[in-house]
Amino acid sequence: MDSCVLLAFLLFCWAEAASAPDPPLKSIRLGDAVTLPMTVPKGQSLNNLLLRDSSREEAIAIWMDSKDVSVVNIKYANRVTFQKDEIAFRIANLSLDDGGTYEISTSFTSSSPKVLGSFLVAVFNITERISSLGNDSCYIYLDCEVGMGSGHRVTYAWKDSETGTTLSQVAWLIQLVHTNHKRAYTCAAQTPTAQSTFSFVLQHPCIPNMASPGPWALGSLLVRGLLVTAALLLL
Numbered sequence: 706m707d708s709c710v711l712l713a714f715l716l717f718c719w720a721e722a723a724s725a726p727d728p729p730l731k732s733i734r735l736g737d738a739v740t741l742p743m744t745v746p747k748g749q750s751l752n753n754l755l756l757r758d759s760s761r762e763e764a765i766a767i768w769m770d771s772k773d774v775s776v777v778n779i780k781y782a783n784r785v786t787f788q789k790d791e792i793a794f795r796i797a798n799l800s801l802d803d804g805g806t807y808e809i810s811t812s813f814t815s816s817s818p819k820v821l822g823s824f825l826v827a828v829f830n831i832t833e834r835i836s837s838l839g840n841d842s843c844y845i846y847l848d849c850e851v852g853m854g855s856g857h858r859v860t861y862a863w864k865d866s867e868t869g870t871t872l873s874q875v876a877w878l879i880q881l882v883h884t885n886h887k888r889a890y891t892c893a894a895q896t897p898t899a900q901s902t903f904s905f906v907l908q909h910p911c912i913p914n915m916a917s918p919g920p921w922a923l924g925s926l927l928v929r930g931l932l933v934t935a936a937l938l939l940l
């Protein structure tokens with residue numbers, strides 16, 4: 706009961722809050738964790754924090770008086786922790802549905818809550834299939850799917866990470882590659898307001914990665930995720 710009242714109050718407060726500039730973007734692989742750090746103004750002591758999904762206007766977790774995190778949203782049960790050393794919330798095991806905008810604030814029960822951090826999280830489901838040709842070549846089929854918040858239409862492109870050449874204007878990519886050729890690919894996902902990219906290297910593109918099976922396993926591991934805001938792209 707108490708938490709319902711609190712939540713109703715929070716939602717009311719945030720409807721009033723001024724919208725911040727474009728939040729920093731984080732691109733994360735499906736099943737991985739995201740760390741959401743906050744900037745604490747000098748001299749301010751932290752005694753309460755609220756993590757919320759600002760695209761859905763839903764509270765996720767509350768941290769009060771240095772106690773454990775209380776997760777108030779069933780969708781995030783057992784997945785949210787507070788990293789004291791980094792002063793950050795961490796959300797584990799991301800699903801596509803977790804993509805969206807997150808916000809951290811303090812003094813959330815007062816009339817003037819302070820936003821300490823805001824992030825757009827893009828969750829990438831990149832899958833790879835290999836079709837061997839029996840010689841030293843194979844076909845690789847790459848598929849990209851990104852969660853960037855509900856209600857956003859996402860368009861996709863595949864690029865060669867090294868040359869920047871666009872290889873595909875759709876969510877999938879088929880390439881004929883040689884066993885010994887190292888390849889670097891980037892999946893770019895675009896919504897009306899933001900673009901996110903995820904880049905990875907296939908060291909031996911024709912050899913499936915036996916070490917980590919599963920739907921999102923890639924031949925060799927991903928090296929970096931990178932996101933750029935739409936604002937930057939328009940320059």
Ligand SMILES: *[C@@H]1O[C@H](CO)[C@@H](O)[C@H](O)[C@H]1NC(C)=O
Nearest residue numbers: 736783784797798799800801
């Ligand atoms: C991660 O989430 C998926 C559903 O999104 C679930 O099936 C899986 O068991 C979870 N894995 C862990 C380690 O919690």
Ligand SMILES: *[C@@H]1O[C@H](CO)[C@@H](O)[C@H](O)[C@H]1NC(C)=O
Nearest residue numbers: 735801830831832848850920
């Ligand atoms: C990830 O993408 C693959 C290929 O499209 C699909 O089979 C799989 O179900 C997707 N995983 C999730 C969790 O949506």
Ligand SMILES: *[C@@H]1O[C@H](CO)[C@@H](O)[C@H](O)[C@H]1NC(C)=O
Nearest residue numbers: 838839840841842843881883
């Ligand atoms: C392997 O076979 C495919 C299809 O027949 C061909 O296109 C490719 O060039 C061959 N690769 C090599 C290294 O000979």
